Amino acid sequence: TDFTIDTLNDKIITVGEDGFVRKWDKDARVILQQHNLEGGLSCIAYDQGADQVAVGFCKSDNCCSSDKTDVAFVILCGNDLTNIIHHGHNSQKTLTVCKFSNDGKF
Numbered sequence: 001t002d003f004t005i006d007t008l009n010d011k012i013i014t015v016g017e018d019g020f021v022r023k024w025d026k027d028a029r030v031i032l033q034q035h036n037l038e039g040g041l042s043c044i045a046y047d048q049g050a051d052q053v054a055v056g057f058c059k060s061d062n063c064c065s066s067d068k069t070d071v072a073f074v075i076l077c078g079n080d081l082t083n084i085i086h087h088g089h090n091s092q093k094t095l096t097v098c099k100f101s102n103d104g105k106f
Helices: none
Strands: 002-006 011-015 020-025 030-036 041-047 052-057 071-077 084-089
Touching: 011 041, 011 052, 020 041
Parallel strands: 002 041
Antiparallel strands: 002 011, 011 020, 020 030, 041 052, 052 071, 071 084
């Protein structure tokens, strides 16, 4: 569904409707890490400075189905993709874009 690039480590991070967040080696075209968030995923952003990944969840009435209808997005630790740092809740629509501010504060 969406991708972002970790330019410092030369990796690509993707999300999809299958619920997986995957970190890829762009040259070898192999999956280095993956984690299933158990719901359709709609968007992703990577914050180089904090090594964090923001992931948006689909809402069941929009782009794909999700069991986690109360979760709008999560912030993951970028080095393992499993440690959830923050949950965002109660979005009425699917997030289609997620971004970090240029200064890394938001």
